[in-house]
Amino acid sequence: MNKNITQQITAPTDYLDLTNPEQSKILEFQQEILELIVLGNNYKEICEKICLLIERLLDNAVASVMLLDKGKQCMNVFAAPSIPAECIARLNGLRPGPEAGSCGNAVFRQEAVFIESTLDDPRWQSIREIAIDFNILSCWSMPVRSKGGECIGSFALSSFEHRLPSVFHRKLLQIGSFIIGIALEQQKMNEQLYLSSKVFENSPEAIMIADKNRVIISINKALNIITGFSAEEVIGKPTSIVTSIRHSTKFFQKIWLSVKQSGHWQGEVWNRHKYGREYPAWLTITSVPNNNGSSCYYLINFSNITDKKKSDEIIWRQANHDSLTGLPNRNMFYDRLSHDIKNVSRAGTLLAVLFIDLDRFKEINDSFGHSVGDALLIEAAKRLNGCVRETDTVARLGGDEFTIILNGLTDQNCAERIIQLILLELTKPFYLNAKLAYVTASIGVTFFPADASSVEILMKNADQAMYAAKNNGRNCCSYFTSSMRKATEIRSRIAYELRHALREQHLFLMYQPIVDLTTGYIHKAEALIRWQHPERGTIYPIEFISIAEESNLITEIGDWVFKQAVNQVAAWQANYNTNFQISINKSPKQFISKMSDWVNHLREKKLDGQSIIVEITENLLLDIHELVVKQLLSFRDAGVQVAIDDFGTGYSSLSYLKKFDIDYLKIDQSFISNLDSKSNDRILCEAVITMAHRLGMKVVAEGVETDSQKQLLIAMGCDYGQGYFFSKPLSVENFEALLQQTP
Numbered sequence: 001m002n003k004n005i006t007q008q009i010t011a012p013t014d015y016l017d018l019t020n021p022e023q024s025k026i027l028e029f030q031q032e033i034l035e036l037i038v039l040g041n042n043y044k045e046i047c048e049k050i051c052l053l054i055e056r057l058l059d060n061a062v063a064s065v066m067l068l069d070k071g072k073q074c075m076n077v078f079a080a081p082s083i084p085a086e087c088i089a090r091l092n093g094l095r096p097g098p099e100a101g102s103c104g105n106a107v108f109r110q111e112a113v114f115i116e117s118t119l120d121d122p123r124w125q126s127i128r129e130i131a132i133d134f135n136i137l138s139c140w141s142m143p144v145r146s147k148g149g150e151c152i153g154s155f156a157l158s159s160f161e162h163r164l165p166s167v168f169h170r171k172l173l174q175i176g177s178f179i180i181g182i183a184l185e186q187q188k189m190n191e192q193l194y195l196s197s198k199v200f201e202n203s204p205e206a207i208m209i210a211d212k213n214r215v216i217i218s219i220n221k222a223l224n225i226i227t228g229f230s231a232e233e234v235i236g237k238p239t240s241i242v243t244s245i246r247h248s249t250k251f252f253q254k255i256w257l258s259v260k261q262s263g264h265w266q267g268e269v270w271n272r273h274k275y276g277r278e279y280p281a282w283l284t285i286t287s288v289p290n291n292n293g294s295s296c297y298y299l300i301n302f303s304n305i306t307d308k309k310k311s312d313e314i315i316w317r318q319a320n321h322d323s324l325t326g327l328p329n330r331n332m333f334y335d336r337l338s339h340d341i342k343n344v345s346r347a348g349t350l351l352a353v354l355f356i357d358l359d360r361f362k363e364i365n366d367s368f369g370h371s372v373g374d375a376l377l378i379e380a381a382k383r384l385n386g387c388v389r390e391t392d393t394v395a396r397l398g399g400d401e402f403t404i405i406l407n408g409l410t411d412q413n414c415a416e417r418i419i420q421l422i423l424l425e426l427t428k429p430f431y432l433n434a435k436l437a438y439v440t441a442s443i444g445v446t447f448f449p450a451d452a453s454s455v456e457i458l459m460k461n462a463d464q465a466m467y468a469a470k471n472n473g474r475n476c477c478s479y480f481t482s483s484m485r486k487a488t489e490i491r492s493r494i495a496y497e498l499r500h501a502l503r504e505q506h507l508f509l510m511y512q513p514i515v516d517l518t519t520g521y522i523h524k525a526e527a528l529i530r531w532q533h534p535e536r537g538t539i540y541p542i543e544f545i546s547i548a549e550e551s552n553l554i555t556e557i558g559d560w561v562f563k564q565a566v567n568q569v570a571a572w573q574a575n576y577n578t579n580f581q582i583s584i585n586k587s588p589k590q591f592i593s594k595m596s597d598w599v600n601h602l603r604e605k606k607l608d609g610q611s612i613i614v615e616i617t618e619n620l621l622l623d624i625h626e627l628v629v630k631q632l633l634s635f636r637d638a639g640v641q642v643a644i645d646d647f648g649t650g651y652s653s654l655s656y657l658k659k660f661d662i663d664y665l666k667i668d669q670s671f672i673s674n675l676d677s678k679s680n681d682r683i684l685c686e687a688v689i690t691m692a693h694r695l696g697m698k699v700v701a702e703g704v705e706t707d708s709q710k711q712l713l714i715a716m717g718c719d720y721g722q723g724y725f726f727s728k729p730l731s732v733e734n735f736e737a738l739l740q741q742t743p
Contacts, residue, residue, distance in 0.1 A: 026132020609639030
């Protein structure tokens, strides 16, 4: 590079307008600068020296170099050995422009600017005070350009007297700005070379440079750390010294052919440590061509990826396997199923998908604790694996749900033996952490290609069949049938129509009285939803509530019921009884889908919390979900009363009844329907009533249909009755008529 600079500095220049002494001074000026560059001086020092040399050739003047910042918006002083620091501080941040002095104009106009009088020239308008304060009377500035011709700053002479530059001074400025540009370009290149050398030396990847014969000529420190070889041991040796012998010669021939054809190759290889240990490495080879384009050197870098491969394996396992049982998870199951479908299609065989749900697993989990539940799932996974062949897949989708792919079946009967074995194995007792537990399984079965041709439909079929097994009494299997698909289609249609019904206000409420058994007064009513279908007429909730829960419409419907009930209770409190209450059912799905702000709505309507009774199921209290707890406690704090509906049909916990301050127990109608003086149901009802009263709760008997049942309930001390004996569910108008007839 220094040779190049010398050539450019000493290139022929037009000296015809200069005197012999001036020509000599310019040559001497160039020679002194050249010596500085050859000696490798710092480039800021070179620029300062240029300033001092040119100041020596022009009396009563100072020189400066200003450079644009990285954003090319402002100029700052780079070298100005004779200019006061205060002046430099005021010049820094100068923005190029038509009034920004000689230097600002030179950069702005991209040409030399020679100003004889700074005190009245409009080009010094914005920085005139600097000229006055530091007695700068004239200023000549020349743009400084990079190697590519881009303006990067200015080189200037500022004089303490009014004057214009002679031809000699212009030549000095021209040569000075040119050399400064070259010097700064060289500085930039040197910095890049220095940075490159540091990157090479400190790279965490092993790097070696080989000549065209693939002989190593240089390595970095990382290569020594990774391979154990020192520079003395590998320089002059072929690059194969670090590669493993597990790769054939043909393998490396393909690699070098690729480098020859495309100039680059990268991939995973096995390398060899100095002491023989082999390790996986990620290798990159890049050819470095000379001026005529032929490969002159090879840049080879690699890293030990042992830890990465272990990490990738862990990540892959976590992404594809269940962390508890070690079985394939949902992601891998779907991949396997897609792959197996293709295989059996080619082979002309069958494939069965089994959807397995453990019966009453939740009871064990809640009774014995999650650790016992986890142990049961692990043992169940082992038993399932023991029932199938090596070619089959057992997976856990989550919770207590397992799936199995049975491959290569010649007919559907082939699956029956395995299914019966699974049912048998899962009925055997589980010995878990010194506890004995029993479960059974409900299994849904579907076949490819008989039942479906896609993964999605197969899984839906198996799921539907599994629920059919549940409904058939559990501990059995159910095979998918077309009628199940039809039932699903019906449910889908109902879900669609239900959404429309909610939007078009086809839903309405009926109200069934809840009667004080002692006085006969009607103080309460239960709101019961109905659907007025335009074609089918009135539809009862038993047909659509479960579908509303599945389709996540239940929250929106539940909020609608609540607001309707709130409006109605406000009217009846105003017209009939200030303490009147309406009870509404709240689905477990409503508790965990979102936090409906019922309490604030009551406050907005200026109603007491006790205007509403929220009816929940027993099982909800066993699912101690954070949102369930939060809403129940918010009801308690707001005075909203809570009733346990259908009490006696689920699994109750007395501690939860007290924890959440339950106000009412509603005895399920199945205990009332056969109630007489000698039945076991009478004993159960009496026990429930006694327990509730001891816990500070009131009791409502559902399904009262006869006077005999009413009298028995009164004798037991039951508080309230509800049923057809008193009234069927009524419209608002008929309910109000009943209220007017009741004392």
